Each structure stands twice: as C-alpha cells, then as structure tokens.
Amino acid sequence: MAAISLSKLNKHYGSLFHAVKDVDLEIADKEFVALVGPSGCGKSTTLRMIAGLEDITSGDIRIGGNVVNHLPPRDRDVAMVFQNYALYQHMSVYDNLAFGLRNKKTAEAEIKVAIDRAAGMLGLHELLQRKPKQLSGGQQQRVALGRCIVRNPQVFLFDEPLSNLDAKLRAQMRIEIKRLHAEIPTTSVFVTHDQVEAMTLGDRVVIMRDGRVQQTGTPLQVYGKPANKFVAGFIGAPAMNFIDVTVRSETGATSVEGEGLRLTVGASQAPALAAHNGRRVILGVRPEHLVLGDGAPGLGFDARVEVVEQLGSEILLETRVGGASVTAARVPAETVIARDDQVRLSAQAGRLHFFDPETELPISG
Amino acid sequence: MAMVRRSEFLPWLPPMGRKTLFALALAFICFAFAFPVLWLILTSLRPESGVYYVHRGTEFTLGNFAEVLREERIVEAFVNSALIATLATVFSLLVTVSSGYMLSRFTGPASRLWFGTIYVFRCVPYISWVLPLYFVTQSWGIYDTYTGLLLPHVAVHICFFSWLMKGFFDGIDPSMEYAAMIDGCTRWGAFIRVAVPSALPAISALAVLCWLFTWNEFLFALILTGNRVPMITVVMAQFVTEMGLRWNLMAATAVMALVPAFLIALFGQKYVIRGLRI
Numbered sequence: 001m002a003a004i005s006l007s008k009l010n011k012h013y014g015s016l017f018h019a020v021k022d023v024d025l026e027i028a029d030k031e032f033v034a035l036v037g038p039s040g041c042g043k044s045t046t047l048r049m050i051a052g053l054e055d056i057t058s059g060d061i062r063i064g065g066n067v068v069n070h071l072p073p074r075d076r077d078v079a080m081v082f083q084n085y086a087l088y089q090h091m092s093v094y095d096n097l098a099f100g101l102r103n104k105k106t107a108e109a110e111i112k113v114a115i116d117r118a119a120g121m122l123g124l125h126e127l128l129q130r131k132p133k134q135l136s137g138g139q140q141q142r143v144a145l146g147r148c149i150v151r152n153p154q155v156f157l158f159d160e161p162l163s164n165l166d167a168k169l170r171a172q173m174r175i176e177i178k179r180l181h182a183e184i185p186t187t188s189v190f191v192t193h194d195q196v197e198a199m200t201l202g203d204r205v206v207i208m209r210d211g212r213v214q215q216t217g218t219p220l221q222v223y224g225k226p227a228n229k230f231v232a233g234f235i236g237a238p239a240m241n242f243i244d245v246t247v248r249s250e251t252g253a254t255s256v257e258g259e260g261l262r263l264t265v266g267a268s269q270a271p272a273l274a275a276h277n278g279r280r281v282i283l284g285v286r287p288e289h290l291v292l293g294d295g296a297p298g299l300g301f302d303a304r305v306e307v308v309e310q311l312g313s314e315i316l317l318e319t320r321v322g323g324a325s326v327t328a329a330r331v332p333a334e335t336v337i338a339r340d341d342q343v344r345l346s347a348q349a350g351r352l353h354f355f356d357p358e359t360e361l362p363i364s365g
Numbered sequence: 366m367a368m369v370r371r372s373e374f375l376p377w378l379p380p381m382g383r384k385t386l387f388a389l390a391l392a393f394i395c396f397a398f399a400f401p402v403l404w405l406i407l408t409s410l411r412p413e414s415g416v417y418y419v420h421r422g423t424e425f426t427l428g429n430f431a432e433v434l435r436e437e438r439i440v441e442a443f444v445n446s447a448l449i450a451t452l453a454t455v456f457s458l459l460v461t462v463s464s465g466y467m468l469s470r471f472t473g474p475a476s477r478l479w480f481g482t483i484y485v486f487r488c489v490p491y492i493s494w495v496l497p498l499y500f501v502t503q504s505w506g507i508y509d510t511y512t513g514l515l516l517p518h519v520a521v522h523i524c525f526f527s528w529l530m531k532g533f534f535d536g537i538d539p540s541m542e543y544a545a546m547i548d549g550c551t552r553w554g555a556f557i558r559v560a561v562p563s564a565l566p567a568i569s570a571l572a573v574l575c576w577l578f579t580w581n582e583f584l585f586a587l588i589l590t591g592n593r594v595p596m597i598t599v600v601m602a603q604f605v606t607e608m609g610l611r612w613n614l615m616a617a618t619a620v621m622a623l624v625p626a627f628l629i630a631l632f633g634q635k636y637v638i639r640g641l642r643i
Contacts, residue, residue: 053543073546080547086540090562103549151548 002064002077002154002187003029004050009059011045011211019045021211023059027204030185034202036195038234042211044159047191051157052076064154074103079148080157084164085140087132093143094128100151111150118146121183122176138169145177149184156188162197174200195235199223207231229282229360232353238287238316240353243324249277255298256283256354259322264298266350272363273354281363284353287316287329295346303328305341319343402623409616416612429617439618442600445511447625449596450579452515454572457522462568464523465530466556470539479527486524494521495588502589509591517585522575533567534560566639573633580626597622 004027011020020042027033035043048054050061052073061068068076079100087096094115101111119125122142132140141161148156158177162170178201181188192198198205199219207214207222207230215227226232232240245256245263254270254277256263263283265273273281294300303319303326315331328345337343354363375383408416409429415422433439467476498517499508507513537560545555561568586596601622604615 051543051547053546072551073543074549074551076547078547080544082540082544084538084540086538086544088541088545088559088563090565099545100548147544147548 003027003031003062004155004187004189005060005062006046006050007060007062009046009049009061010057011042011049011054012057019211020049023208023211023213025206025213025216027187027189029187032181032188032190032201032203033206034190034192034198034204035206035208036192036198036234037208037214039193041208043191043193043208046208047080047157047159047189050076050155050189051078051080076155077153078155078157079151079153080159081141081144081148081161083160085132085137085144087140087143087147089132092129092131093124093135096132096143097124097128097146097150100147104151114150114152115146118149121149121180122146137165138173141165141173142176145180149180154187156186158188158190158192160192161190162192162194170197177201196237199235205235207234209234226353226362228362229284229355232284232355232362236286236288238327238329240284240286241290241324241326242355243283243285243321243326244280244357245283246280247273247276247278249274256281258283259324260303261301261321263301263347263352265352268350269352269354269363276356276363280357282355282357282360284355285326285347285351287327289348289351290326290328290345291348292317292328292331292335293344293346296349299349300344300346303343303345305337305339305343308337308339317343319345321345405616405623406620408612409620411613413611413613416616429613430621433614433617433621438595439597439600442595442597443621445594446580446597446622449511449514449518450576452511453518453522453579454575456515457519457526457575458568458572460519460523461526461530461571462561462564463556464527465532466534466560468527468531469534470542483524483527487528491521492584495584498585499588508589509593511594514585514589514594514596517589518579518582521585522578526571526575529571530564530567533564537563566636569633569636570639573629573637576629577626580622580629 004025006023006025009020009023009025010018012018023042023046025033035046037043045054049056050063052068052071052075056069063076063078087093088099091099097115097118098111101114106114115128119128122145124139124142124146127135127139127143132143135143141164144161161177162173165173174197177190181201190198190201199222202219204216205219205222206216207227209230215222215231217225217227222231222235226235229242233242243258243261245258245261248255248257249270254265254274256265256273301321303317303321305317305319306325307318309316309318310333312333314329314333315335315337317328317331317337319326319328326345331337355361356363375386378386410425410427411422412424412426412428415424464479468480494517502508502513502517505513507516541559541563542552542555545559546552550558581598583598583602586599587602590596590599597618601615601618604611604618
C-alpha cells in the first residue's frame with residue numbers, strides 16, 4: 001500500500017502540444033481518487049504517466065515515497081484496468097489471472113490460492129477455463145479487475161474501465177468496484193469522463209481541463225463549492241444553469257437583475273457581491289435547486305416552458321427566462337404541465353453561485 | 366449510402382433467371398481458371414506424340430513423370446526450391462513480424478526512416494532490382510549460391526510484407542501489451558508473449574503467402590542462378606530446347622510443382638482468410 005505524489009508534472013508531445021501542465025496532486029494511502037474531465041483534458045495521460053506507460057517531460061512522480069520517474073511499468077508495483085479490458089486473447093481466464101504472478105516467479109500453488117480468492121470475490125469460478133472471446137463485456141471487465149487483485153499491488157489504476165459497458169452494467173460494476181475497494185483498501189486512481197462515476201466512486205474528485213487541475217476535493221466540496229465556472233458546469237447532472245445578471249447593491253439589500261428575473265442575494269453572499277455593484281456577473285443555479293411555485297421571498301421568477309421531459313420519478317423542465325435557457329429538475333412527476341405554459345420557479349435560499357465573467361472564479365460562496 | 370438490393374440487379378429477369386445467370390457466370394469463371402490446369406494435367410499424362418491432339422487422344426501414360434523423376438537436375442531443383450522457399454519464409458518472417466510491429470507501434474525517426482525505405486522500394490518496379498542484384502551477387506561472390514538467391518528473396522519479402530504486418534498489428538489493441546508491461550514484461554517481452562501470439566493468424570497467412578511467392582518466383586531464379594543452384598521454375602522452362610518443345614515433360618514437371626503449392630494453399634487458406642481479416 002502506498003501514497004502517490006505528483007509534483008509539477010508536465011507532459012509535452014513535441015513542441016506543439018502541452019498535454020499535462022504543472023499537475024500537483026497528493027493521493028493518500030488507500031485513498032480512492034477519481035480524475036474526471038472532458039476528452040483531451042490530460043487525465044488519461046496523467047494516469048499513464050503514473051503507470052509508466054508514458055514518459056514524463058518534467059516533474060516528479062512518487063509512489064510510496066520513492067521517485068519512480070524512470071522506472072519501467074513492471075517495477076512500479078501498480079495494476080491497471082483498461083477501457084477495452086486488454087485481456088490476453090490467446091490465454092484462458094485462469095492464465096490471464098496468473099500471468100502477472102508467473103512473471104514474478106510465484107509458485108503455482110500460491111497462484112492458485114490467489115486466483116481462487118479473486119475468482120470467489122468476483123464470481124469468476126465458472127469462467128476460469130474460458131477464453132476472453134467467450135465472455136460478455138461485463139465478465140471481461142470482472143476478469144480485468146481480477147487480474148489486478150491477484151497481484152496485490154501497491155496501486156490500482158483504472159482507465160475509463162466502465163465506458164464500454166451499457167448503462168445498467170456500468171451501474172452494477174460501479175457498485176462492484178466500490179465494494180472491492182472496501183474489501184481490499186488499496187490506493188486507487190480512477191480516470192473517467194463521467195462525473196457520476198467520479199462522484200459516486202471517489203473519496204476525492206480531481207477535475208481537469210486543458211491539462212490543468214481545476215479543483216481537488218471531496219464530492220460534496222466540488223459540488224457545493226466549485227472552484228470555478230467550469231467545475232460548476234461540469235459537476236452535476238443536469239448541468240448548472242448560467243444566467244448573465246447585473247449586481248444592484250442598495251442600502252440594506254443586494255440583488256441581481258437579469259432579463260426577466262430579479263433575485264435577492266442572501267446575507268452571506270451579499271458583501272462579496274456588493275463589491276461588484278453595477279457590474280455584470282454570472283449567476284449559477286443548479287436545476288435541482290429550483291422549485292416549482294413560490295419559494296423563499298425574493299428568489300422567484302417567471303419562466304416559459306419549452307420542453308417537458310417526463311422521467312417517471314420526476315419531471316425535467318427546460319424553460320426560457322428572458323434570453324436564457326433554464327433547466328429545472330425535481331418537479332414532481334404528477335405535475336400537469338405542457339409546452340408554452342408560464343410557470344413560477346424559485347431558487348432555494350443559499351443555493352446561488354456567482355462567477356466573475358472574466359476570470360470565471362466564484363465571487364462568493 | 367444507397368445499397369443495391371438484390372432485386373435491383375437485372376430487375377427485368379425473374380428470380381429464377383437471375384439465379385441461373387449467376388450460376389452460369391460462376392461456372393464460366395471456374396472454368397476459365399480451371400481449364401489451363403486441367404489442360405496441363407491432361408498434357409502431362411499424354412505421350413510425347415499425343416501432346417498436340419490432347420483432346421482427341423485416348424492413350425494415357427505416367428511415363429512422363431517417371432522420365433522427369435529420373436532427371437537428377439529436376440529432383441535437385443525441387444529440393445532447392447523447397448529449401449529456398451522455406452528458408453526465405455522463416456528468415457523474412459523473423460524480420461517482417463518485428464518490422465511490422467515497429468511500424469505500427471512506434472512513430473519515432475527510426476520508424477519513419479524505415480517506412481520511407483520500404484515505400485521507395487515498393488515504388489520501384491520489381492524487375493528493376495534484378496540487374497543491380499545480379500551485379501551485387503557477382504561482386505560479392507554469391508552468384509549462383511543459396512545465399513545469393515535467399516538474400517534478395519528475404520529483402521523483397523521484408524519490404525512487401527512489413528506493410529501487411531503493420532496493418533495486422535494496427536488491428537490489435539495495444540492495451541494488451543501495456544497490460545503485459547504492467548504485469549511484469551519488458552517491451553520486448555510484451556511483443557513476444559502477447560502481441561505475436563495475438564497476430565498468429567496473420568503470421569500464418571504471411572507464411573503461406575511468402576512460401577508460395579518464393580516457390581513460384583521465376584525472375585530472381587532465372588537471373589541470379591546458373592547451373593549450381595537449379596530452381597524448379599527455371600528448370601521447367603529449360604524443356605524449351607533447340608531440338609524442340611517437350612510439352613509432355615514440361616507439363617509433368619509443372620504438375621509436380623503444383624502439388625506442394627496446392628497442398629500449402631489448401632491447408633493454409635483458412636489461415637490466410639482469417640489472417641487477412643484481422
């Protein structure tokens with residue numbers, strides 16, 4: 001078991017593409033960290049550098065306190081699960097599981113014990129003699145997990161392991177990975193572009209964009225106190241609504257005004273916002289923090305319904321407020337509502353976010 | 366993209382008519398390919414006096430085969446051809462597999478240079494290499510030797526088949542090799558233990574193609590060998606003499622030369638098809 005430390009990590013591809021920029025990250029022993037971000041943000045490259053599959057341009061990677069910058073993958077004592085399973089197609093499941101241990105010259109009897117244990121945990125006993133081609137996607141991914149477990153490495157690395165699975169299987173495997181980490185607490189880095197996976201699996205979530213870390217924090221921190229507008233928009237489903245508003249600070253009250261809405265800002269956010277009096281800021285409000293009807297005084301506004309998405313458990317409303325498009329979630333499924341209806345939406349008190357339009361940093365919060 | 370449905374092919378014909386036409390076309394193509402071979406076999410079984418009226422004769426003999434097999438030079442040519450084909454296949458595959466892997470997985474200057482070299486070689490017509498190779502083998506003192514014939518064959522195979530092998534490796538997910546490297550293999554170990562076994566169908570296909578190519582090759586064999594290393598394709602042509610053409614013996618030799626190639630193609634075709642589908 002080991003902590004991972006990345007300091008000033010950089011990766012250049014030629015002189016044109018700077019894939020990973022000054023990444024600093026401390027991952028504690030036995031911690032499960034999810035690296036999340038859009039395609040091309042550098043998360044997989046970072047993971048591959050930890051694994052030793054990519055050379056680093058500058059910076060340091062430490063695993064268990066030792067600098068591993070120039071160690072080949074086989075000497076880093078890590079195990080990795082790949083997006084497309086990466087099982088050895090010409091070997092049986094048993095041989096796939098045994099491959100790493102045989103390379104370490106482990107005795108066959110010991111290998112058998114380790115495989116039995118992993119197969120028991122993942123329900124692979126029936127599949128041990130099959131070839132990977134004879135397995136379903138979910139079974140192949142379980143074998144890939146098993147291949148990591150049997151080696152008992154210091155670190156587990158996951159490179160979008162659930163992306164090739166259908167939605168139902170993905171949810172099952174998510175639970176399986178969570179359960180595995182509870183049973184075998186091992187330092188884990190999980191790369192995904194799916195923020196739901198990152199939020200549900202990670203003890204901490206690291207959000208990346210354009211090769212840089214945008215924010216590191218617990219799922220609750222990145223959801224509740226996003227470090228910038230990008231994080232606010234990336235974390236949460238449906239995504240946060242952003243509306244251009246102007247700050248009006250008068251004696252005793254601060255409010256924001258946009259096209260078709262005027263919201264009173266709570267006392268906790270008012271001082272920071274007052275400094276922007278008369279200036280344009282970006283209001284962010286999550287769809288699940290908008291309720292249908294009148295809520296707290298000064299936080300309601302009228303909207304015209306454009307799309308009604310009935311999910312069975314709730315309704316998602318796509319509405320228009322002035323020139324902005326605003327999504328509202330958690331509308332009770334039984335609500336009778338139709339396109340072009342005028343509705344009253346109210347933001348929950350204390351759930352408003354404000355961002356500087358230039359820097360995209362939060363103004364208060 | 367608009368798909369041409371079956372019924373749109375010659376729509377004015379009834380379905381039965383279309384099927385008949387299809388069967389006739391197939392039969393014609395099969396006949397066009399099989400006819401020369403059948404004629405060759407027929408000629409090889411006719412006495413020398415009967416080769417010019419093969420279609421009318423009723424007299425058949427295996428004497429041509431016996432006569433050909435009595436010729437030491439022909440037997441020697443068979444052995445030489447088989448040996449050169451096998452050695453050329455083995456040596457060229459040893460290089461081609463790793464060369465194709467390098468072209469597929471590495472993008473550095475060495476890989477680009479190698480790719481460019483192969484590209485240039487492939488752009489030059491095959492026949493243009495024969496005369497320079499003749500002078501090179503002469504000056505190196507390997508003209509009319511196994512080495513003198515083997516080296517050009519291996520070089521040609523490497524250049525022609527490295528591209529094919531690259532294509533095969535492109536179709537194999539490199540994650541498997543990364544997994545092997547994390548599981549304790551070196552890069553070379555991952556290639557030998559994971560990439561090569563995964564490419565075995567393709568390697569088998571190339572082996573079949575290499576062997577058949579060398580076995581059937583005429584130009585190198587003609588120019589780069591003399592009397593010391595007779596090759597079957599050259600010996601076969603030597604039945605054309607000043608005294609006339611000995612079609613029956615040439616046909617018997619050709620039929621015998623067909624057999625190994627036929628057997629290899631017969632048993633190897635499933636690998637070729639599977640390999641080319643990777």
